[in-house]
Amino acid sequence: MIGDALLLQLGYNATLVTIGATLLGMAAGVGGTFLFLRKRALVSDAISHATLPGVALAFMVMVTLGGTGRNLVGLLSGAALSAAVGLLLVSWLGTRTRLAEDAAIGSVLSVFFGFGIVLLTVIQTMSAGQQAGLEGFLLGSTAGMLRSDAMVIAVSAALTLALVLLMRRPLTLASFDPEYAVSIGQNVRRTDLAMMGLVLAVTVVGLKIVGLILIVALLIIPPVTARFWTERTDRVVMISGAVGGLSAYVGAALSAAIPAVPTGPIIVLVGFVLFALSLLVAPGRGVVSALARHRRHQRRVHLRQGLLAMAQGQPIYENMTLRLLHRQGWARPDGVPTELGRGRASRALRDESRWQVIRSDPAFEAATAQDDGLTDIETVLTADQLAEVDARIPRAEALA
């Protein structure tokens, strides 16, 4: 069953939903990247919670007008309207009052969500039979989704994706260096507004599939995951889109196979697995790689200090140093140097005195920049330069 779902074998509707979810995941990952880079990721949480009263009010209006109240376009329009009001409130509170943005986000988020829950309760007493679909907006549900619903989601997600690609340069500049962006004539306020508009679109479109409580995860987890793998903005955008798309695809397929489980949480959990993997094993920024780098550095420092101590006939007390020297075959377990170790030690000492000479000479400024106490000076200077340096080492040291 799960295999069938992943291979899109569960019938036309489930397939359409999965494709729609994948496009939505890509749009969220790509759009969320700039929100993350602009350090405004939490604004999306306020936006998503602010959709709830809109959904409920749109339902009530449609019922009052004699409909079933379940038209997806109608519900999403209501969601977009109240989310826009919430967004404007957050930015107004942040810029016009002394409230910091995090406080503004917290207030707007909780008030709108609370109001939405009250409205949902009212709807429950109002017409028990018809409100069945609305809880689905909290955690996402693909069960009972119509073909037309899936089409709406797929098309809007594709449009959002195209818009981000169109605006990638202004978005990058506004995120990295907004002051410079203004200086070359970019309207950064408008770029920010467009970015928020994109996030709003992703949120509203994603309501049905992921639900308003967890849509923020679909905007944040993919870019944070992508950041582990690359140092380039364009690649963060692409990887983030891929991570978002993959999470949504697997999540939606799984939820189609196991209908009792809400879609949003599954998508988020799949995204989390990708995040956790990246956190651990990504080269460069991953935890394992950082730990290995630290260990390697520590070993080099201990070996170098041990060699210098041996060269100067000083005793070595640190167990780690003794162990490393012994493992290299440079010293006996008690710290007495071997033949090989003595040779290495005097080389280390000569290297040290050469560094000493060039450190105080401005002519070697470029080379001195590479002085980390570990690098072999022979990899930095040419043979001619080395000869010149050696000529300046005081005799007593040269003999040692």
Added chain:
Amino acid sequence: MSVTLASERHPETGQTSREDSPLAVRGMTVSYGQKPAVFSVDMTVEPGKMTAIIGPNGAGKSTLLKAALGIHKPLAGTTTVFGKPVGQQRHRIAYVPQRASVDWDFPTRVIDVVLMGLYPQLGLLGRVRPAHRARAEDCLTRVGMEDFAGRQIGQLSGGQQQRVFLARALAQDADLYLLDEPFAGVDAATEKAIIGVLKSLRDAGKTVVAVHHDLSTVTDYFDNVFLINTRRIAEGPVKTTFVTANLQDAYGGRLAGAQMEALALS
């Protein structure tokens, strides 16, 4: 308040008029809260010269520059660039912000930052062609950073970061270069590289304006100075303007008399 235009002030000395000036600011006032950081300032930058904006900490040096560029919204005041409103002349301005104003852990490489200087030319979707890349690499060479093109910007030293920002401005090929504290916290090699580039720009007829904090290098580096302490104190050639009386006005008790004597060409 009555604002005297600089062009009216010295009609006989042949000082730069507002129309010719690469950067002319009139009646500029910027406030954070209730206290003005810059108050009713006029400035007329002379073309083809290097001008230092100097003044004590918190005197509004950077604020003046940012207000002129529209980064801060002034309460009052106008800015013209080569005789036209600044908004119409963006393509002729290259701005180098303070290094500390951006997040250097941003996922971008040195070459990508320099290519940002070509964004106005590339537009929204224009492809980065080999010619663009070559131009960006050439700008990196001019600041001595050609070997760092592929590095993530966070791996650079402060001085190297400053040079990358300068390379981005060079890529714009502008006529007016505005720099905010380009020498703040940089190493000696970087300072030499930057001043070399700025002087070569000046020699090519470009105009350079820099917020500057190191009084000991003003006479070596700059042709003109603009002294500010919230209000405009004085403006003109280093020889006649960078003098004890003006420094006293700008810095008050913050500089000892002896220090000023040593610095100024009194």
